[in-house]
Amino acid sequence: MSLLKKTLLLAFVLLLSGMILAACGGEPVPVQDKNADFVLALPRLVVDVDENGMPTVAGLSPELLALLGVDVSQFALNPQVVNWFTQANVQHIELVQKDDGIYVFVNGVLMPHLGWSAQELGTMTALMSKLGAINPQFQTVLRFLIPFIQHTGLDVVLRFPLQPSAEEIPLRDLNAPIETVEAQDVEPMAVVKARVVFDQRGIPSIMGISTEDMANAGLSGLRNIGLSPETMARLKEAGIYKITIQTTPRGLIFWINDEQLPSIVWNDEYLNRAADLYAQLYFMPQYETQRELVKTLLPALARVDGEVTFEFPH
Numbered sequence: 001m002s003l004l005k006k007t008l009l010l011a012f013v014l015l016l017s018g019m020i021l022a023a024c025g026g027e028p029v030p031v032q033d034k035n036a037d038f039v040l041a042l043p044r045l046v047v048d049v050d051e052n053g054m055p056t057v058a059g060l061s062p063e064l065l066a067l068l069g070v071d072v073s074q075f076a077l078n079p080q081v082v083n084w085f086t087q088a089n090v091q092h093i094e095l096v097q098k099d100d101g102i103y104v105f106v107n108g109v110l111m112p113h114l115g116w117s118a119q120e121l122g123t124m125t126a127l128m129s130k131l132g133a134i135n136p137q138f139q140t141v142l143r144f145l146i147p148f149i150q151h152t153g154l155d156v157v158l159r160f161p162l163q164p165s166a167e168e169i170p171l172r173d174l175n176a177p178i179e180t181v182e183a184q185d186v187e188p189m190a191v192v193k194a195r196v197v198f199d200q201r202g203i204p205s206i207m208g209i210s211t212e213d214m215a216n217a218g219l220s221g222l223r224n225i226g227l228s229p230e231t232m233a234r235l236k237e238a239g240i241y242k243i244t245i246q247t248t249p250r251g252l253i254f255w256i257n258d259e260q261l262p263s264i265v266w267n268d269e270y271l272n273r274a275a276d277l278y279a280q281l282y283f284m285p286q287y288e289t290q291r292e293l294v295k296t297l298l299p300a301l302a303r304v305d306g307e308v309t310f311e312f313p314h
Contacts, residue, residue, distance in 0.1 A: 027174060040154075042153065046171075047159065050082075053076040095157075097153065120262045181270075202226045240257065240314075241314035242257050244308070246306065272299045275295045
């Protein structure tokens with residue numbers, strides 16, 4: 001089945017389940033502009049995934065959904081992934097879509113997540129379309145959906161099987177407001193600034209010294225670093241002459257030319273939680289070094305004043 005058909009089918013399943021939940025009661029996800037021409041705010045939708053990866057949506061079993069003409073088997077998760085989450089005691093993952101982004105909760109704890117505005121969503125879609133990263137049919141669907149995304153409130157929980165001896169972790173309290181990232185007035189622990197310029201051949205240079213120059217000076221490992229002619233041509237055709245990545249106390253920000261894309265929202269606490277989650281998922285002895293490295297480096301990102309700019313011919 002094509003991506004477009006899968007997306008439309010998934011939307012239908014979510015809408016159907018949301019209507020059932022709404023009929024049973026439950027508070028919808030808050031939507032900021034309730035007076036817009038279009039508003040869709042649905043209650044929390046819980047999807048229970050069994051050990052084989054098969055989903056039961058809002059209490060509707062795969063067999064019952066099949067009677068309604070909906071085959072959810074194509075949305076089944078890999079049983080190995082489900083078993084991994086069970087062993088790591090990842091009991092549930094919750095995604096909450098609001099007008100300003102998608103919030104991610106693991107076992108009820110908010111993690112670094114995606115933030116956006118309508119303009120940033122439009123910029124990202126236009127960029128992916130120019131780069132050919134989206135199927136042409138799906139491009140039309142995305143352009144159609146973006147105005148609606150800003151006025152849609154969704155809350156989907158994926159709940160996984162419990163370990164036999166595990167204590168059940170409650171879902172996020174719907175009556176408690178979602179945390180917001182507060183501005184932090186702290187001195188950076190490190191400053192990283194770099195401007196990387198690519199020539200017509202796709203070879204990068206910093207301060208006028210190219211990787212080709214470094215390779216000729218004896219650093220042979222840098223000889224093949226660069227972009228292919230095909231990539232350079234695609235960037236030029238798309239009108240992309242600059243990509244900027246910034247790290248700030250509030251998150252990771254991306255710019256294409258002078259337009260901002262959706263960002264990754266974080267702070268010290270969110271990054272510490274992400275490091276803890278990595279350790280929880282990769283609990284095996286062979287990952288001990290990686291766990292220590294992630295626990296040290298990941299939380300430090302919020303204290304780095306970083307900006308890397310990649311410039312291309314235009």
